[in-house]
Amino acid sequence: MEKKFTVTRTSKSLVPPSSSSPTPAATEDDAPVPVIMRLSTIDRVPGLRHLVLSLHAFDGHGVVAGEDDEERIRWPARVVREALGKALVDYYPFAGRFVVDEEGEVGVKCSGEGAWFVEAKAECSLEEARHLDGNPMEMVIPKEDLLPEPIPGVDPLDIPLIMQVTEFTCGGFVVGLISVHTIADGLGAGQFINAVADYARGLPKPRVSPVWARDLVPDPPKMPAPPPKLELLDLRHFTVDLSPDHIAKVKSQYFASTGHRCSAFDVVVAVTWQSRTRALRLAGAGYDDVHVCFFANTRHLMLHGGAGAAGFYGNCFYPVRATCGSAEVASADVAGVVKVVRDAKARLAGDVARWAVGGFEQDPYELTFTYDSLFVSDWTRLGFLEADYGWGPPAHVVPFSYHPFMAVAVIGAPPKPKLGSRVMTMCVEEDHLPEFRDQMNAFAFTAGK
CATH class of the missing domain: 3.30.559.10 (Chloramphenicol acetyltransferase-like domain)
Structure with a gap:
């Protein structure tokens, strides 16, 4: 029987934007009120209101660091957590929450509450975990241990992003991501993750500046939808x-x-x-x-x-x-x-x-x-x-x-x-x-x- 390895979650917290200045807010009775940002026609497609899960394994062999970075590179979870807070300043909708208005349309409330972030440690090296190779449904470490657990009491579909960084004994780490497709397609999610990575490497700002601009997407007249048919397949x-x-x-x-x-x-x-x-x-x-x-x-x-x-x-x-x-x-x-x-x-x-x-x-x-x-x-x-x-x-x-x-x-x-x-x-x-x-x-x- 193949050996299974234990993962221990050591910290769970919300990571808000490290600065709140760009997050839009209206004023009501001299108090800030979070703005609700409208999504595009495509964002609001009901079938996109689902979770996208992925694991990203870093073996650490490519790191190039000077003496000042030696302490930093020992703690990837801390580095990523700090970089996430900085990226959420630029990508503030990822720090908000999905809400549904009276007409049933989904929007993003720019509350600045933050993304859910989990730190964890594995009792093995990435090599022992085979760099997560093989059947993804039967990995040496179950994917559930490397993906973040939801925030207690919060619908997972209401929070745009949750993340877990699991550190391995070899110095490598795995980033587990769960995002809601409603806020970004694959290219958009990749752009956001690269912004986090840019800050983690010490860049002063992301290489690509984010653009919301959902009004640029065409908004055609509503067309009839085909009859829903979801047949469960084995x-x-x-x-x-x-x-x-x-x-x-x-x-x-x-x-x-x-x-x-x-x-x-x-x-x-x-x-x-x-x-x-x-x-x-x-x-x-x-x-x-x-x-x-x-x-x-x-x-x-x-x-x-x-x-x-x-x-x-x-x-x-x-x-x-x-x-x-x-x-x-x-x-x-x-x-x-x-x-x-x-x-x-x-x-x-x-x-x-x-x-x-x-x-x-x-x-x-x-x-x-x-x-x-x-x-x-x-x-x-x-x-x-x-x-x-x-x-x-x-x-x-x-x-x-x-x-x-x-x-x-x-x-x-x-x-x-x-x-x-x-x-x-x-x-x-x-x-x-x-x-x-x-x-x-x-x-x-x-x-x-």
């Missing part, structure tokens, strides 16, 4: 790594057949979608059409190059959906499936423009979740892999973007120094897992040959 976890050689071979095949280039993301989506489709067909799941959905950054389309758009940290994405006959997806070469994915991406600008004027019969943000659909989330370009608190970038980032009603594949990176793409899935039920695993492994084994 999904199984499977992870596989695709090397750069695997991906490069498909990119070359695609270029040879079309004369156009494709990205590593396109290849990983195509391989995963095709492997899953083949597994469903071979196991007798008779779907005429299958779908894949992913979420494209639309800052360049929705914010129209507005001043400060580069620092925008709200939700600014559009769901891209590709639909194809299951027989076609299953029988094509991978480059052919890449073309289906890229054709869907090519429609992005037109679809966003149409959505902005209410041109769809149903709201495209109100998604339906059925077993014939695969949802893909890409964590490689959000900024988390570059966040450096002074100990170098993370050796490993483990996202937990899984829901029991949603067949999901998360694209990340394997632990350093390994290169390539890690595909972490909970997208098939037990009957379809063996064939899905074989299909993914067959690509991983043969693509580089």
Whole structure:
């Protein structure tokens, strides 16, 4: 039986902004009253009111410090806690609370109460914990021990951010993050975490200045939502790594057949979608059409190059959906499936423009979740892999973007120094897992040959 290691939480507290001067407040009877900041149309999508969980492991080997820093680098939790307070001055909505007005719309009350912060210690080294590698549902240290416990008496969906820093005996540490998707998309959350890291490294201000500007996001006429359908699925976890050689071979095949280039993301989506489709067909799941959905950054389309758009940290994405006959997806070469994915991406600008004027019969943000659909989330370009608190970038980032009603594949990176793409899935039920695993492994084994 594999040894389990103990984690002890040593401190729990709210971290308010280290200065309250920028936090907006109205005045009523000569007393400050917190301002409630309006969220954008996308922020207020009901499906985004959920928690996003992730673990970020830092082995500490990349630290460069002078004599004055020797004491500082021994206490990563203290360093991150202090930096968080500074970052909350710039990103003051993260220190507030979500509230619902009389019309049922969610906003952010800029109360300055702070983010919940937990300090903890593990009784082992990160190496003994395998840098959190392996099945994220069965780690040597359970994820529940490395993620912060909620604030007693506070609904977890009312506080934008809670964080835990767990120090290991080797000098490394793990940052456990829980945030509410309503306040930021992946790029926005990554931008905020990099601001904390900038302060932790001693910078006088974040490299990217934050921009709220939720009014820049289009506010189209309300469209009908599809009938809600949340069918609970008994999904199984499977992870596989695709090397750069695997991906490069498909990119070359695609270029040879079309004369156009494709990205590593396109290849990983195509391989995963095709492997899953083949597994469903071979196991007798008779779907005429299958779908894949992913979420494209639309800052360049929705914010129209507005001043400060580069620092925008709200939700600014559009769901891209590709639909194809299951027989076609299953029988094509991978480059052919890449073309289906890229054709869907090519429609992005037109679809966003149409959505902005209410041109769809149903709201495209109100998604339906059925077993014939695969949802893909890409964590490689959000900024988390570059966040450096002074100990170098993370050796490993483990996202937990899984829901029991949603067949999901998360694209990340394997632990350093390994290169390539890690595909972490909970997208098939037990009957379809063996064939899905074989299909993914067959690509991983043969693509580089």
